[in-house]
Amino acid sequence: MRPADLGLALVVVVAWGLNFVVIKTGMADIPPMLLGALRFMLAAFPAILFVPRPKLPLKYLLLYGLTASVGQFAFLFSAIHLGMPTGLASLVLQSQAFFTLVLAAVVLKEHWGAHQLGGLLLAGCGLALIGSAHGAHMPLVGFGLTLAAATMWASSNVVTRIISARGPIHQLGLVVWGSLVPPIPFLVLSLWLEGPAAITQALTDFSWLALGALAYLAWVATLFGYSVWTRLLTRYPANQVAPFSLLVPVVGLTTGWVVYGEALQPVHFAGAGLLMAGLALNVWGRQWLARLRGV
Secondary structure, eight states: OOHHHHHHHHHHHHHHHHHHHHHHHHTTTSOHHHHHHHHHHHHHTTGGGTSOOOSOOHHHHHHHIIIIIIIHHHHHHHHHHTTOOHHHHHHHGGGHHHHHHHHHHHHSOOOOOHHHHHHHHHHHHHHHHHHHTOBTTBOHHHHHHHHHHHHHHHHHHHHHHHHHTTSOOOHHHHHHHHTTSSHHHHHHHHHHHTHHHHHHHHHHTOOHHHHHHHHIIIIIIIIIHHHHHHHHHHHSOHHHHGGGGGGHHHHHHHHHHHHHOOOOOHHHHHHHHHHHHHHHHHHHHHHHHHHHHHO
16 A cells, blocks of 8 residues: 555544544534534535535435434434443444444345354454443443444445445445435434424534534545545455554544543453454454465
């Protein structure tokens, strides 16, 4: 990988790792569902004026927007709002890789390799350990909602694979135009769960910190992050780019500790180690097995 592209990959890792602390910061002034609506409004406008609409039937655009954006972030924002530590959220969300395996096997009839099954078992043990440590510092409902967010992210991966099977697709266009889908569902959820009074107060007392958080979520984490990631995937093999995502929880855990003093318990470290080992086995296991057979 060229040094410039390596640097861009690391910038995206940092941007996505900081994303979780920024979410919590934004929710200090904006209720979670309203934050979701405003985030994707900013992600869609004015970008749709410059990015071409992907040549897709409307149903695929709706499926992508409802899974990748509404489902994933409605659950994730709710989890953090209810007390899920941002660092652990960044870690647990990576279980999407294994939910993707399960859903792809069911929906797309994809087969698992031995390394994927081994990675899934390791990650499952890690998630069980993390979940067993629920309490004042990690509510069980927050852990469950983060797993639900990971499941929705995995669902969007399957939707993306179905879309890709139709032919080449403009990935940034999919992200930008898919961002037109979430605002209305998020606004409906906000009216239902948070109420008109909370919405009015948040919009009336809008702070510069809230505006900065929104701009970061929409333009840095969403548009910049996904556009650079897509560029890297078009230049290099997926197995060369994908491992960088394993660094996102490292940034998330570190910034959660620095900004909000989120300290992990020993059982969290043990669970994190198993989950990361499972992710690594899933990404590199095929190469490792090939080398072992070569020996």
